Amino acid sequence: MRRLTQPGGKGSDPVTADQILQTAAELIDVDGVDAFSMRRLADQLGVAVTSIYWHIGGRDKLFDALVERLLGQMADLPSDGDNPVDHIASLARSQRKMLIDKQHLLAIAHERDRTPQLFLPIQQRLATQLSELGITGSDAALVLRAVQVHVISSAVMQFSAVRGAKHDEEDPSLWADAWPDRALVEALQSPTDYDAVFEYGLNALLAPLRDGMTDFRG
Amino acid sequence: MRRLTQPGGKGSDPVTADQILQTAAELIDVDGVDAFSMRRLADQLGVAVTSIYWHIGGRDKLFDALVERLLGQMADLPSDGDNPVDHIASLARSQRKMLIDKQHLLAIAHERDRTPQLFLPIQQRLATQLSELGITGSDAALVLRAVQVHVISSAVMQFSAVRGAKHDEEDPSLWADAWPDRALVEALQSPTDYDAVFEYGLNALLAPLRDGMTDFRG
DNA sequence: ACCTGAACACCGTTCAAGT
DNA sequence: ACCTGAACACCGTTCAAGT
Numbered sequence: 421m422r423r424l425t426q427p428g429g430k431g432s433d434p435v436t437a438d439q440i441l442q443t444a445a446e447l448i449d450v451d452g453v454d455a456f457s458m459r460r461l462a463d464q465l466g467v468a469v470t471s472i473y474w475h476i477g478g479r480d481k482l483f484d485a486l487v488e489r490l491l492g493q494m495a496d497l498p499s500d501g502d503n504p505v506d507h508i509a510s511l512a513r514s515q516r517k518m519l520i521d522k523q524h525l526l527a528i529a530h531e532r533d534r535t536p537q538l539f540l541p542i543q544q545r546l547a548t549q550l551s552e553l554g555i556t557g558s559d560a561a562l563v564l565r566a567v568q569v570h571v572i573s574s575a576v577m578q579f580s581a582v583r584g585a586k587h588d589e590e591d592p593s594l595w596a597d598a599w600p601d602r603a604l605v606e607a608l609q610s611p612t613d614y615d616a617v618f619e620y621g622l623n624a625l626l627a628p629l630r631d632g633m634t635d636f637r638g
Numbered sequence: 639m640r641r642l643t644q645p646g647g648k649g650s651d652p653v654t655a656d657q658i659l660q661t662a663a664e665l666i667d668v669d670g671v672d673a674f675s676m677r678r679l680a681d682q683l684g685v686a687v688t689s690i691y692w693h694i695g696g697r698d699k700l701f702d703a704l705v706e707r708l709l710g711q712m713a714d715l716p717s718d719g720d721n722p723v724d725h726i727a728s729l730a731r732s733q734r735k736m737l738i739d740k741q742h743l744l745a746i747a748h749e750r751d752r753t754p755q756l757f758l759p760i761q762q763r764l765a766t767q768l769s770e771l772g773i774t775g776s777d778a779a780l781v782l783r784a785v786q787v788h789v790i791s792s793a794v795m796q797f798s799a800v801r802g803a804k805h806d807e808e809d810p811s812l813w814a815d816a817w818p819d820r821a822l823v824e825a826l827q828s829p830t831d832y833d834a835v836f837e838y839g840l841n842a843l844l845a846p847l848r849d850g851m852t853d854f855r856g
Numbered sequence: 857a858c859c860t861g862a863a864c865a866c867c868g869t870t871c872a873a874g875t
Numbered sequence: 876a877c878c879t880g881a882a883c884a885c886c887g888t889t890c891a892a893g894t
Contacts, residue, residue, distance in 0.1 A: 434877060458868060469868085471878050479868065531749070533802025535795055536830065544813065547822060557821030565830050566838045573795035574787060577753055580794075584751025595762065603775030604765060612754065612783050620784045624842040652858060676887060687887085689859050697887065 435467055437475045441485055448486075448524045458482075487534050490525045494518060494541035504549040505629050511542055511549075512571050512622055519575040530576050539568045553629055563629070570621055578614045585611050653685055655693045659703055666704075666742045676700075705747045705755070708740055712759035722767040723847050729760055729767075730789050730840055737793040748794050757786045771847055781847070788839055796832045803829050 443464055448456050458479055462469040476482050497514045501507030519526050519538075529535055543564060550560045595605050661682055666674050676697055680687040694700050715732045719725030737744050737756075747753055761782060768778045813823050 457866085459866085468879050470870085470880080473869070474877065530795070530798050533798045535798045536802055543826065547819070551819060556819045558825040560819065560822045561825035562834060562838060564826075566835050566842075569792060569795065569830075569832075569835050570788075570839060573791035576795055577748070577787065577791035580748050580751045580753045584754055599765075601765065601769060601774045601778065604778045607776040607779035608761065608782075612787075614787075616780060617784050617787050620780055621788060621839070621843060624784075624845065625839060627842065627845065675885085677885085686860050688861080688889085691888075692858065 435465055435471065435475065440465065440472055440475055441489065444482060445486060445489070453524055453527055483528050483532055486525055487529045487532065490522055490529060491537060491541055494538065497542060499545070504552045505626050507549045508546060508567065509622060509626060511545060512567055515542060516571050516575055516618065519572065520578065523579045526575060527579065535572055535576070538572050539565070555629070566625055570625055574614070574618050574621070581612065581614065653683055653689060653693060658683065658690055658693055659707065662700060663704060663707070663743070671742055671745055701746050701750055704743055705750065705752050708743045708747060709755060709759055712736060712756065715760060717763070722770045723844050725767045726764060726785065727840060727844060729763060730785055733760060734789050734793055734836065737790065738796065741797045744793060745797065753790055753794070756790050757783070773847070784843055788843055792832070792836050792839070799830065799832065
């Protein structure tokens with residue numbers, strides 16, 4: 421198995437927990453979560469499996485630590501915007517971009533039921549923008565969570581969908597030949613444009629804010 | 639290990655592929671996907687593991703077949719509504735209800751990158767309603783997929799979120815004590831109401847349709 | 857046609873033992 | 876303080892062998 425980084429040249433120093441996490445993240449990024457195993461990680465580090473247990477403490481703890489790392493990175497998301505609504509949209513887009521970038525880690529967070537924690541890093545920034553729009557209290561909580569669920573859940577689903585795109589080919593025979601809307605059938609034949617779908621949903625979610633609407637429980 | 643159903647009393651008849659799938663579905667429903675293994679399934683059926691391989695052909699094929707089953711059930715979703723928009727909303731809600739009901743199978747479909755296929759069973763019914771609103775072609779495709787992504791991705795995310803609710807407790811110390819909006823902080827302390835978030839998003843997605851808006855690429 | 861046991865190559869984890 | 880090998884209990888899958 422190829423090495424991603426050289427093992428320390430001379431004295432073969434003790435491994436640190438940080439090195440283990442870093443290597444694990446790289447390994448997962450390159451080969452995917454499915455190919456990851458404690459033994460492969462140990463191989464990559466040039467160390468016995470059991471030594472990982474001493475430093476980190478098992479697969480669960482390791483993955484928890486990786487998710488924690490992801491949370492940390494999400495604290496520094498860039499954003500801009502001339503008004504609060506644009507600012508929220510911008511935040512949502514850069515959060516989505518980061519999650520897509522770290523898709524393997526997101527998948528891990530998802531399968532470990534940690535997705536709600538992904539709300540936290542930008543919750544306060546969203547709240548600030550909402551308060552400038554005069555949206556507060558439980559209304560603000562609802563909108564905030566709607567935006568977060570939109571961003572995160574569509575990111576979570578997108579990978580699965582994109583990886584499985586090969587299965588996504590529409591079978592035209594399912595549509596009666598007489599179906600009048602040829603343009604629709606054709607549009608459904610090409611793979612889903614998840615960026616466009618995300619933008620459509622985001623705009624819809626934020627439209628009430630632009631209109632200064634205040635009743636969020638239609 | 640307890641049996642979910644008795645093994646055939648007398649002649650110990652050959653197992654059928656259907657029995658295998660049925661038992662697998664029950665097992666997964668009760669104990670979750672993580673606890674599922676080919677060997678446990680074989681035990682449950684009172685049969686050697688290898689006989690499952692003869693009938694079905696391995697874990698992959700087995701899961702594929704289970705997902706196929708789910709797709710079949712989604713063809714008969716109930717729906718009503720006095721107008722096309724309400725009809726679409728009703729369809730979306732019953733699709734979501736079914737997915738939540740079969741959450742373990744949805745998780746399997748997700749991790750096997752089969753989520754796009756979940757679009758198919760109700761695609762045509764959505765298209766019919768949209769055409770009644772005068773929405774056709776690529777506009778219809780976009781709206782249709784936005785609705786589907788909303789339903790499925792929020793269902794996919796909800797399980798992970800609900801199962802992980804124990805980690806979802808907001809740490810109030812993260813909010814500066816001076817944060818003025820006490821009501822918001824309090825609202826964020828209680829667990830996310832995913833039904834409300836889903837409804838908020840669904841209404842937002844369908845609002846343009848109610849208003850007879852025709853520009854879907856804001 | 858249907859089922860079986862043995863075997864292979866993998867897992868994650870524990871633990872006593874080394875230095 | 877840090878690393879190790881041996882061992883345990885599990886996996887999914889293949890295959891030759893039975894009836």
